[in-house]
Each structure stands twice: as structure tokens, then as C-alpha cells.
Amino acid sequence: MNASREVERAGEPPSDSTLLDAPEHVLSTLENDGSRRWLYPRLAKGALWQRRRALAWFLIVFFIVLPHLRMNGRPFVLLDIASRKFVFFGHTFLPTDTFLLTLLVIGILVTVVLATALAGRVWCGWACPQTVYMEFLFRPIDRLFEGTGGKGGKPKRKTAGLMGGVRFAIYFVLCLLLAHTFLAYFVGTDQLAVWIRSSPLEHPTAFLVMGGTTALMLFDFLFFREQMCLIACPYGRFQSVMLDRQSLIVAYDPKRGEPRQKGKRTEGDTAGNCVDCNQCVVVCPTGIDIRNGLQLECINCTQCIDACNRVMDRVGTPRGLIRYSSQDSLDGKPPKLLRARTVAYPALLLVVGLAFIGVLATKYAFDARLTRGRGNPFQQITPGIITNNFQIRLTNRTETPHTYTIEVMEPADARLGRSSSETVHLQGNETMLVPVLVNVPVSRLGPRGQTAGRLKVRDDIGNEREVTMRLLGPRT
Numbered sequence: 001m002n003a004s005r006e007v008e009r010a011g012e013p014p015s016d017s018t019l020l021d022a023p024e025h026v027l028s029t030l031e032n033d034g035s036r037r038w039l040y041p042r043l044a045k046g047a048l049w050q051r052r053r054a055l056a057w058f059l060i061v062f063f064i065v066l067p068h069l070r071m072n073g074r075p076f077v078l079l080d081i082a083s084r085k086f087v088f089f090g091h092t093f094l095p096t097d098t099f100l101l102t103l104l105v106i107g108i109l110v111t112v113v114l115a116t117a118l119a120g121r122v123w124c125g126w127a128c129p130q131t132v133y134m135e136f137l138f139r140p141i142d143r144l145f146e147g148t149g150g151k152g153g154k155p156k157r158k159t160a161g162l163m164g165g166v167r168f169a170i171y172f173v174l175c176l177l178l179a180h181t182f183l184a185y186f187v188g189t190d191q192l193a194v195w196i197r198s199s200p201l202e203h204p205t206a207f208l209v210m211g212g213t214t215a216l217m218l219f220d221f222l223f224f225r226e227q228m229c230l231i232a233c234p235y236g237r238f239q240s241v242m243l244d245r246q247s248l249i250v251a252y253d254p255k256r257g258e259p260r261q262k263g264k265r266t267e268g269d270t271a272g273n274c275v276d277c278n279q280c281v282v283v284c285p286t287g288i289d290i291r292n293g294l295q296l297e298c299i300n301c302t303q304c305i306d307a308c309n310r311v312m313d314r315v316g317t318p319r320g321l322i323r324y325s326s327q328d329s330l331d332g333k334p335p336k337l338l339r340a341r342t343v344a345y346p347a348l349l350l351v352v353g354l355a356f357i358g359v360l361a362t363k364y365a366f367d368a369r370l371t372r373g374r375g376n377p378f379q380q381i382t383p384g385i386i387t388n389n390f391q392i393r394l395t396n397r398t399e400t401p402h403t404y405t406i407e408v409m410e411p412a413d414a415r416l417g418r419s420s421s422e423t424v425h426l427q428g429n430e431t432m433l434v435p436v437l438v439n440v441p442v443s444r445l446g447p448r449g450q451t452a453g454r455l456k457v458r459d460d461i462g463n464e465r466e467v468t469m470r471l472l473g474p475r476t
């Protein structure tokens with residue numbers, strides 16, 4: 001059981017409440033009777049906090065600017081799920097790019113796993129939008145309205161009435177802005193600008209999505225808060241498999257700190273460096289006590305490092321009782337950069353990266369896939385001529401409109417049927433199913449009633465693609 005809670009409960013008078021206490025500490029945001037334990041973390045303005053704040057403000061601006069950035073005339077990042085179109089670094093990926101998208105997802109996953117194996121939950125504490133917005137945008141607003149004094153950073157005053165309304169209005173405006181920024185990644189800034197300028201009645205679905213996203217953000221930052229990291233986000237749950245004993249973590253050094261004891265040290269005192277001031281606990285935004293060891297609730301925000309360093313300065317003891325370290329380092333073992341994970345993951349990343357670049361370099365300006373048309377595969381309309389029924393799924397992979405021509409290359413005496421589309425016009429990134437009829441003399445088909453053939457598709461800037469086909473007819 002959590003040590004601080006044990007003390008708390010030991011001092012409590014016997015209760016005649018019918019509520020059952022949890023037998024042990026379950027969640028840092030739950031009281032023993034199951035009610036919500038609201039956290040009011042005190043701020044520790046140390047050196048790490050200053051670096052985090054600088055990075056956080058850079059990221060807040062970056063998250064807003066990113067969907068506006070363009071490369072090759074296309075958005076830098078666009079996740080257009082409705083049109084099933086994804087743009088990364090100015091390159092458009094379509095659902096037909098299964099291999100490329102798979103490589104991209106594997107690459108991102110391996111990068112996350114590698115970063116965690118090396119630097120622990122550095123993403124959670126330093127760069128995750130949930131942490132960045134919660135700790136550097138919304139909690140400062142709370143501290144402004146509620147004050148920061150009091151034990152455990154508890155508010156000096158509750159915001160109710162007019163002040164509560166003003167605080168809610170500020171939250172609402174910020175969440176509205178964040179929701180617009182968030183949606184810009186999925187619909188693009190041009191579409192977003194059109195929606196903003198027009199009446200909601202002209203785009204009711206988009207308006208409802210925007211309202212729903214704003215409401216979800218308000219729910220998250222106003223109510224759910226740190227529970228997003230503790231309960232909802234799967235990353236913390238996976239950290240135990242992604243970390244090893246050499247991974248960088250925020251850790252308390254029990255060899256140096258224990259036995260903890262309040263007050264000044266005297267000559268010959270055997271107490272450890274921890275003066276049991278609880279400062280590392282009251283600053284923790286997830287409400288845990290880092291002295292209990294590595295916990296999945298720890299988002300590596302480094303607030304306990306800053307708080308403890310300040311205490312160490314005050315009592316004249318070297319800093320670093322809580323510090324960036326690894327489980328092996330705490331056990332006195334030397335750091336080991338070369339280990340199974342740090343060799344295997346970069347090697348895998350290299351293979352995936354090279355494969356991605358290779359496939360990207362051979363990506364065509366358009367896609368042409370031939371399939372059989374609906375109904376009979378062939379029919380004989382003109383005596384001596386067999387007509388095969390196909391369709392080509394033609395995709396313009398560029399952002400600009402192009403015209404495509406289709407011609408039969410093989411067999412030499414085969415021709416396109418009269419109702420085939422010989423030229424097709426496609427807008428940028430448009431896909432069209434083009435019906436294609438191929439006429440072939442029956443004499444060309446072998447005794448098994450079939451022969452091989454080729455079609456060529458050419459665009460108006462000289463790109464060509466060939467597709468093979470099997471022409472069928474009656475057996476002779």
C-alpha cells in the first residue's frame with residue numbers, strides 16, 4: 001500500500017460509514033471510498049520546468065502552424081479520412097498504397113518503441129499534446145483563478161459565480177481554437193476556412209463534428225484531465241514491455257534517500273537524504289509518490305526532480321536525489337548503450353526506411369488496375385469477333401488534372417470496342433472506373449479459347465503504364 005496513505009488512514013478515527021474502503025491504493029485519482037480525488041499539483045519552477053515550458057510553447061505554436069504548411073503545393077500533413085487520402089511531407093498516399101502505408105506505420109511504431117527504450121516516456125512528459133496543453137495552458141489558468149497556495153497546491157479559493165463563468169468561457173474559447181486546429185489536420189485549412197466563413201446550415205455535419213470535438217476537449221481538460229494518461233492512454237500500459245533496466249526514467253535513489261527522516265541531520269546521523277517533506281508528491285500532476293519506485297502513472301514530467309532539487313539546495317545536500325537515471329544505474333551498474341533493443345530497433349528502422357524510400361521512388365504518377373467487367377466475360381456480337389468486357393480503375397496520383405489515353409498493344413489485331421473510353425479526364429487525386437471492351441478475332445484465340453494481351457495507358461505528360469489481360473472466347 002502507498003506509504004502516505006497508510007499514515008493518513010492510521011490517524012483516522014474509526015468510521016461507522018457503510019462505505020467499504022479499497023483494500024489498497026488503486027488509482028492516484030481515487031479516494032478510498034471511490035470518489036474522485038481532484039489533483040491540484042503545486043508548480044516547481046526549476047531548470048527542467050523552464051526547458052519544458054520553452055519546448056511546450058514552441059510545440060503549441062508548431063501544432064497550430066503545421067496544418068498550414070505546404071510542400072510541393074500540397075499540405076505538409078493531411079489525414080483526409082473521408083476521401084481516403086493521406087498526405088505526408090507533401091506526398092499523397094491513397095488506400096491503394098497499402099505497402100507504403102504499412103511501412104510508414106511500422107516505422108512510426110518502431111521509432112516510438114526505440115525512443116522509449118532509450119529515453120523512457122520522454123514523449124509523455126515533454127511533447128504529448130495532452131501534457132503540453134494541460135500543464136502549460138489549462139493548469140496555469142486554474143492557478144490564476146484559484147491561487148496556488150495551501151498544502152498540496154490546493155486552491156486558495158474556489159471559482160464559482162462570475163469568476164467560474166469567466167474561467168469556463170476562457171476554457172471554451174481555447175478548446176474551440178484547439179478543436180479547429182485538430183480538425184485542420186483532417187480536412188485541410190482551405191476547407192476549414194470555407195466552413196468558418198459560411199453559415200453552419202450550409203455544412204451541418206461539419207458543424208456538429210466541430211461542436212462534438214470542442215465538447216470532448218472541454219470534457220478532457222475541464223474534468224477528465226490527468227486521467228487521460230492514467231486510464232485512457234495505452235502508452236503507459238505498454239511502457240513495462242517497452243522499457244528495459246537501462247532505459248532512462250525519472251527515479252528516486254532509495255540508497256541515498258532512505259531511511260527518510262524529517263528535520264536537520266546531525267553529526268553521525270544514519271538517516272538518508274530524504275527529509276520526507278513531500279514536495280515531490282505535491283507537485284506531481286498524476287498524484288503519485290515517486291519514492292515508491294517506477295509506476296505506470298509516471299509521465300516523466302520531471303516536476304519531482306525540480307521540487308526535490310530545490311529542497312536539497314535548501315538543506316545543503318547535493319542535488320539529484322530524484323533524477324533522470326535507469327534501474328540498472330540505481331543498482332550501481334554501468335550504462336550500456338549497445339543492447340539487444342538498441343541494436344535491433346535501429347536496424348529494423350533502417351530496413352523499413354530504405355524500403356519506404358525505394359517504394360516511394362518508384363511510385364507512378366497514376367495507377368491503372370484492370371479487372372473483368374460485370375456480366376459475361378465475353379460475347380460475340382459481330383461474326384468472327386469476340387468482345388471481352390473489362391474495367392480499368394484509373395487513379396490520378398498527382399494534384400493536377402490530366403487526360404489519359406488507352407490503347408491495345410497486343411494482340412496486334414485486337415481493337416478497343418466502340419463503347420470503350422479511349423480518353424479519360426481525371427481531376428487531381430481522382431479515381432474512376434473506366435469500362436473497356438476489347439475486340440479480338442476469334443481466330444486469334446487458341447483451341448482453349450484464350451490468349452494473352454496488353455493494354456497501354458498514357459497520360460498527357462508522357463507517363464505510361466502497361467497492364468496485362470487474358471482474352472477469353474469459346475473453345476474450339
Ligand code: SF4
Nearest residue numbers: 284298299301302304
Ligand atoms: S513522479 Fe515525478 S516525473 Fe513522474 S509524473 Fe510525478 S512529478 Fe512527474
Ligand code: SF4
Nearest residue numbers: 274275277278280308
Ligand atoms: S522532495 Fe526530495 S526530500 Fe522531499 S520527500 Fe521528495 S524525495 Fe524526499
